[in-house]
Structure formats: C-alpha cells, structure tokens
Amino acid sequence: MKKKILLPTDFSKNAWNAIQYAIELYKNETCDFYILNAFNATGYALESMMVPEPGEKLYEEAKEKSEQGLGKILQRLSFRDESPNHKFFMVSQFNNLLDAIKDIVDKEDIQMIIMGTKGKTAAQDVVFGSNTVMVMEKSRNCPVMAIPEEASYKDLEEIVFPTDYKMNFKRRELQDIVEAAKMSDAAIRILHASNGDPLDEEQENNKKLLGEIFDGLPHTFHTVTNVDPQSAVRCFVESRESDMITFFNRKHSFFGSVFSRPMVKSLGRYSKVPVLALHDLRN
Known part of the structure; x- marks a missing residue:
C-alpha cells in the first residue's frame, strides 16, 4: 500500500539530512513524498494587521525564493539512484509552519511527518529545535519522526x-x-x-x-x-x-x-x- 509522507524543509543542512533519511528508511516501499516549504514575507511589522497579497513585491520575492529552494532540492534528488516507487511533490505555501503542515496533512491524508530537529538558527545546546517540538506537540493526528542533525541512516536493528x-x-x-x-x-x-x-x-x-x-x-x-x-x-x-x-x-x-x-x-x-x-x- 502506498505511503504518504510529509517532509518539511527550511533549506537547512539538517532538513536535507532528514529528507535523505526518510528516502532510505522507505527505500523498499511505495511512497509519495511531499516536500513542504512554508514561507512568509519578512518586512511587515508584527503589529501590522496587513497581510501581503499575491502580486505584492514582498510576497512575490518570498514565493520565488521558496520555489527556487524547492527546485534545487528536486534537482539534487534527480542525481540520486532513486527508487522507481518514490514520487516527489514540491509544495510552497504562504503560511506559518504548523498551519501549513496541518493543511497538507489534512488535504493529502499524510500518514507520517519526518523532519530535522534543528533549523538554520538553532542554538548549539538545543537538540530539538522549537519548530520540531511544536510540530510534535500540536500535530495531534499524525505521527512525527524527528531526525537529529548528526543522524545518518543505517538499517534499523x-x-x-x-x-x-x-x-x-x-x-x-x-x-x-x-x-x-x-x-x-x-x-x-x-x-x-x-x-x-x-x-x-x-x-x-x-x-x-x-x-x-x-x-x-x-x-x-x-x-x-x-x-x-x-x-x-x-x-x-x-x-x-x-x-x-x-x-x-x-x-x-x-x-x-x-x-x-x-x-x-x-x-x-x-x-x-x-x-x-x-x-x-x-x-
């Protein structure tokens, strides 16, 4: 039976490591992988109720950056000796991370979330970044697998x-x-x-x-x-x-x-x- 797996990314090294781990873990399974980047438009004051709309400069710049990042991931995946049973879908969404994850989990009937434990700005003494902890606590209807920064895949024993x-x-x-x-x-x-x-x-x-x-x-x-x-x-x-x-x-x-x-x-x-x-x- 086909498995649907969500792989959130912020384009960090840790996020890429989690993607590689997921692919190896499910190497013998038929899977659809949804690689998600949730983007927002920086530059808007936090107290402002204004939300940038499609077509506005800040929105379009953030969207382009997100889509370019996903394009690079897709390119890197194309160099791998990939399983014919794996399909990849790139998802760029203007949203905060948790709401974007909940949206995709619901829309695509995702069965597993696999993500890295640190983002680009993670403090050195924190094993699990705040985003990972938040997703694990708040995404109550889908299991979450956290892949530490130093983890490299080996067959589970x-x-x-x-x-x-x-x-x-x-x-x-x-x-x-x-x-x-x-x-x-x-x-x-x-x-x-x-x-x-x-x-x-x-x-x-x-x-x-x-x-x-x-x-x-x-x-x-x-x-x-x-x-x-x-x-x-x-x-x-x-x-x-x-x-x-x-x-x-x-x-x-x-x-x-x-x-x-x-x-x-x-x-x-x-x-x-x-x-x-x-x-x-x-x-």
Missing part, C-alpha cells in the same frame, strides 16, 4: 519503546511501530522505568497486551529500577546503541512531556537517534 504499562494500547495506535520494525527486520525493546514496586493487575494486563500486539515480531521486555524515565531511556539507548526511540506523546502520562527542555537535553546534546512521536488517538 533495535527500536526502543518506553512505557509505564498504564495505557491499554490499541493495535492501530501501534501500527507505525510495527510497520517500522517490519520494514527493517528490527527488534522492539519495551522499556519500563520502575520505582521498585511490582506491576499492579492493570499494568500486567497491559504488558500482556503489548506482547500480543508485537507477536510475530522480535521483541523483549526490559526494566530499569530506581532511575527516572528520561535517564533510563538515555542510558538504555546509549549502552545498546539502539537505532530509534518511539513513544506516545500523552499530556497526562508518567513519562510526561518528553520534549520538555530538560528531557531533550538528557537525550544527549548530540543525539544521533531518531525519535518517533505517536499520538494517543483518544486524546
């Missing part, structure tokens, strides 16, 4: 899935993890950060349910005791050289808002591990 076992997952909610594992013959490592207390009956049932959902895929259960969830994930991933972290971005969970600044920094300033944020469909 191990996907880490942190959980507190307090959520009874539905099979469809975990479909993206299952799909990623199947594409790469990767193993799923289910990680629980425990405070030392045994699992209660509900947690045991949810753990069993996860085992059923991942049945047929290589998967193992792991527990780290008396370590906060953020540190548990970081240590586990670093010690095993895992290839991806995936989790549910829930507002009210033990794991918390994983993309809070402290968590982002604890994942490592120069993290090389892509992160896949899934969304609780019941939120």
Whole structure:
C-alpha cells in the first residue's frame, strides 16, 4: 500500500539530512513524498494587521525564493539512484509552519511527518529545535519522526519503546511501530522505568497486551529500577546503541512531556537517534 509522507524543509543542512533519511528508511516501499516549504514575507511589522497579497513585491520575492529552494532540492534528488516507487511533490505555501503542515496533512491524508530537529538558527545546546517540538506537540493526528542533525541512516536493528504499562494500547495506535520494525527486520525493546514496586493487575494486563500486539515480531521486555524515565531511556539507548526511540506523546502520562527542555537535553546534546512521536488517538 502506498505511503504518504510529509517532509518539511527550511533549506537547512539538517532538513536535507532528514529528507535523505526518510528516502532510505522507505527505500523498499511505495511512497509519495511531499516536500513542504512554508514561507512568509519578512518586512511587515508584527503589529501590522496587513497581510501581503499575491502580486505584492514582498510576497512575490518570498514565493520565488521558496520555489527556487524547492527546485534545487528536486534537482539534487534527480542525481540520486532513486527508487522507481518514490514520487516527489514540491509544495510552497504562504503560511506559518504548523498551519501549513496541518493543511497538507489534512488535504493529502499524510500518514507520517519526518523532519530535522534543528533549523538554520538553532542554538548549539538545543537538540530539538522549537519548530520540531511544536510540530510534535500540536500535530495531534499524525505521527512525527524527528531526525537529529548528526543522524545518518543505517538499517534499523533495535527500536526502543518506553512505557509505564498504564495505557491499554490499541493495535492501530501501534501500527507505525510495527510497520517500522517490519520494514527493517528490527527488534522492539519495551522499556519500563520502575520505582521498585511490582506491576499492579492493570499494568500486567497491559504488558500482556503489548506482547500480543508485537507477536510475530522480535521483541523483549526490559526494566530499569530506581532511575527516572528520561535517564533510563538515555542510558538504555546509549549502552545498546539502539537505532530509534518511539513513544506516545500523552499530556497526562508518567513519562510526561518528553520534549520538555530538560528531557531533550538528557537525550544527549548530540543525539544521533531518531525519535518517533505517536499520538494517543483518544486524546
């Protein structure tokens, strides 16, 4: 079945790296890639209610710059030994990034957003740029994969899935993890950060349910005791050289808002591990 993937770009090196990663990850799949640049016309005072219209100088200059940038990406893609199952669509839209993404996700029925973690102006000590965090938090109806600046593609061997076992997952909610594992013959490592207390009956049932959902895929259960969830994930991933972290971005969970600044920094300033944020469909 054809996959529709959105690749936002600000024409930075990091954004290009994310595009290359996405192409490699889905190299054996039939995909339509939508490469999106959201542009705006700088020069208008923020307090002004005036919005530049098509035909106005600032608008047309910004639009031309956006389209030229997308043209260069298309040209670079043409030099690759590309899969015949991949198609590319360039989208230039006058909008802010989040609204442009929501618009394309809705119009084209996008199934995955893959983007770099830093833009051109990212501070050196911030692993995930503010745009990436915003998209992960606000784009609630589409999974988002963040590709760190230093990440280079290699076949996935191990996907880490942190959980507190307090959520009874539905099979469809975990479909993206299952799909990623199947594409790469990767193993799923289910990680629980425990405070030392045994699992209660509900947690045991949810753990069993996860085992059923991942049945047929290589998967193992792991527990780290008396370590906060953020540190548990970081240590586990670093010690095993895992290839991806995936989790549910829930507002009210033990794991918390994983993309809070402290968590982002604890994942490592120069993290090389892509992160896949899934969304609780019941939120």
